[in-house]
Amino acid sequence: MTAEQEFLNSYDKSIYEKPSVAVDLLVFTIEDDRLKIVLVERDEHPFKNTLSLPGVFVGINETLDEAAARGIAEEAGLRDIYFEQLYTWGDLDRDPRMRIISVSYLSLTSSEKLDITAGSRTASVKLIDVDKLLRSDIPLAFDHRKIIEYGRERIKNKVQYSRIAFEFLPEEFTLPKLQRVYEILLGKPLYKANFRRKIAPLIEETDHMTSGDAHRPSKFYRQRTDSPDIEL
Amino acid sequence: MTAEQEFLNSYDKSIYEKPSVAVDLLVFTIEDDRLKIVLVERDEHPFKNTLSLPGVFVGINETLDEAAARGIAEEAGLRDIYFEQLYTWGDLDRDPRMRIISVSYLSLTSSEKLDITAGSRTASVKLIDVDKLLRSDIPLAFDHRKIIEYGRERIKNKVQYSRIAFEFLPEEFTLPKLQRVYEILLGKPLYKANFRRKIAPLIEETDHMTSGDAHRPSKFYRQRTDSPDIEL
DNA sequence: ACAATAGTGTCTGTGAGACAGTATCGA
DNA sequence: TCGATACTGTCTCACAGACACTATTGT
Numbered sequence: 001m002t003a004e005q006e007f008l009n010s011y012d013k014s015i016y017e018k019p020s021v022a023v024d025l026l027v028f029t030i031e032d033d034r035l036k037i038v039l040v041e042r043d044e045h046p047f048k049n050t051l052s053l054p055g056v057f058v059g060i061n062e063t064l065d066e067a068a069a070r071g072i073a074e075e076a077g078l079r080d081i082y083f084e085q086l087y088t089w090g091d092l093d094r095d096p097r098m099r100i101i102s103v104s105y106l107s108l109t110s111s112e113k114l115d116i117t118a119g120s121r122t123a124s125v126k127l128i129d130v131d132k133l134l135r136s137d138i139p140l141a142f143d144h145r146k147i148i149e150y151g152r153e154r155i156k157n158k159v160q161y162s163r164i165a166f167e168f169l170p171e172e173f174t175l176p177k178l179q180r181v182y183e184i185l186l187g188k189p190l191y192k193a194n195f196r197r198k199i200a201p202l203i204e205e206t207d208h209m210t211s212g213d214a215h216r217p218s219k220f221y222r223q224r225t226d227s228p229d230i231e232l
Numbered sequence: 233m234t235a236e237q238e239f240l241n242s243y244d245k246s247i248y249e250k251p252s253v254a255v256d257l258l259v260f261t262i263e264d265d266r267l268k269i270v271l272v273e274r275d276e277h278p279f280k281n282t283l284s285l286p287g288v289f290v291g292i293n294e295t296l297d298e299a300a301a302r303g304i305a306e307e308a309g310l311r312d313i314y315f316e317q318l319y320t321w322g323d324l325d326r327d328p329r330m331r332i333i334s335v336s337y338l339s340l341t342s343s344e345k346l347d348i349t350a351g352s353r354t355a356s357v358k359l360i361d362v363d364k365l366l367r368s369d370i371p372l373a374f375d376h377r378k379i380i381e382y383g384r385e386r387i388k389n390k391v392q393y394s395r396i397a398f399e400f401l402p403e404e405f406t407l408p409k410l411q412r413v414y415e416i417l418l419g420k421p422l423y424k425a426n427f428r429r430k431i432a433p434l435i436e437e438t439d440h441m442t443s444g445d446a447h448r449p450s451k452f453y454r455q456r457t458d459s460p461d462i463e464l
Numbered sequence: 465a466c467a468a469t470a471g472t473g474t475c476t477g478t479g480a481g482a483c484a485g486t487a488t489c490g491a
Numbered sequence: 492t493c494g495a496t497a498c499t500g501t502c503t504c505a506c507a508g509a510c511a512c513t514a515t516t517g518t
Contacts, residue, residue, distance in 0.1 A: 017292035018250040021333055060249035060331055064322030088320040088335050090296030099292055101253055103320050103333075176497070193499065194481060215496035216488035408470070425472065426508060447469035448515035471514070478507085487498070 019099040023067045024055040026151040027076050030168045031111045034129045038076050041124045046096050052141030068105040082167040083107035094143050106151050108167035159185045166223050174218040251331040255299045256287040258383040259308050262400045263343045266361045270308050273356045278328050284373030300337040314399040315339035326375050338383050340399035391417045398455050406450040
């Protein structure tokens with residue numbers, strides 16, 4: 001078999017029997033001191049009335065990142081939020097209807113930006129407490145439980161050497177708020193003094209503070225844009 | 233539009249315009265104290281006579297991991313070696329012929345196992361010094377330079393918190409050999425005493441040593457299978 | 465004896481962890 | 492003054508980095 005023939009052969013095979021490609025979206029936020037994820041309740045079979053990750057098929061003239069951004073906009077009404085590719089799932093029986101390869105994306109946003117009612121499928125979109133969901137045995141569509149577990153782990157790991165925690169907060173925030181975010185993502189309490197030491201090089205003061213609370217006010221900070229070297 | 237119609241619509245669209253899905257393989261090994269990668273010289277257009285990553289299309293009845301394992305076996309003649317998914321590349325113009333989404337896999341092996349002449353495409357398969365390649369401006373096919381850079385970074389990171397370094401050695405090895413592997417992967421020298429301290433909990437002695445060298449012999453070790461907790 | 469590499473002992477500084485203490489608001 | 496939360500000072504211990512030293516082979 002010549003190389004040319006070999007190529008045409010494999011090319012043809014791929015034309016006639018291609019899997020479908022979709023992106024599944026893990027949109028995380030923090031609300032009421034809990035890490036939550038955007039899920040939709042399916043209104044069709046298979047897995048009718050079961051919770052599932054929002055997802056879209058990847059268009060033939062659309063990159064994966066573009067498909068992810070589109071999906072986030074359509075399902076959660078969000079633009080310009082942080083996202084990164086998570087993992088690609090390719091088991092044969094993921095979807096009983098047909099072969100679908102799913103590229104999952106991890107996306108993080110502050111609860112201020114997230115407006116669930118802004119998406120197109122308002123009614124079926126829910127914000128679910130992730131850690132509670134994963135401890136429970138509530139059924140999830142397809143292999144989405146495994147995917148969510150994987151995403152949850154990625155967050156827990158990445159918090160420790162990157163700045164993803166900041167994505168859960170608005171531009172300006174107090175240190176107690178930031179510490180709460182870290183504690184929620186890591187799932188354990190942190191010491192105030194130590195936390196502030198480690199985080200100090202990553203942030204800078206603003207000129208205003210909280211007010212109105214029945215206790216000492218708290219300075220607002222923002223992320224430093226310069227010299228982003230040291231990490232938590 | 234009803235939910236049913238909406239599903240059929242997106243389903244049909246995905247049927248008629250699906251991208252192809254391939255896996256690209258980054259098979260790394262260490263030879264002559266250098267980190268090397270398996271590349272093939274393309275014998276067809278596009279990028280004829282240019283170095284590229286070995287890859288295969290994903291069969292419709294094949295998982296991604298299976299496709300990766302098959303590709304590694306076909307191109308490098310290897311079975312049962314370490315591999316993990318790296319990243320999925322989905323730009324529109326990756327391949328000028330058609331839309332191909334590529335799931336890249338990182339694979340590591342000892343040079344003893346790697347026998348380039350065992351693959352099916354013997355003639356065109358080459359072992360290339362990665363760091364030298366990336367410093368050079370030797371052209372690579374498609375977006376493979378970017379993919380190799382990404383893989384190289386993954387190795388550099390993962391060496392520090394996992395045991396992937398061991399994959400480059402046979403089951404039994406001396407500590408000087410292991411230290412060389414770490415130094416090559418990290419791209420910097422390490423202190424003997426410190427290295428041994430850190431690595432100690434991960435390994436166990438065997439009952440034999442090197443011999444025949446004109447210097448003090450060196451104990452053989454193997455990886456500990458129990459209590460794999462502490463990392464480098 | 466010497467070259468060459470394997471392997472060990474130990475000092476020092478940095479930084480995480482732990483905890484106690486002080487500061488500043490509203491009521 | 493008190494409750495509540497923000498913020499700071501400092502001790503300790505583990506450990507990474509650095510370097511000097513000893514050990515064991517073949518020639």
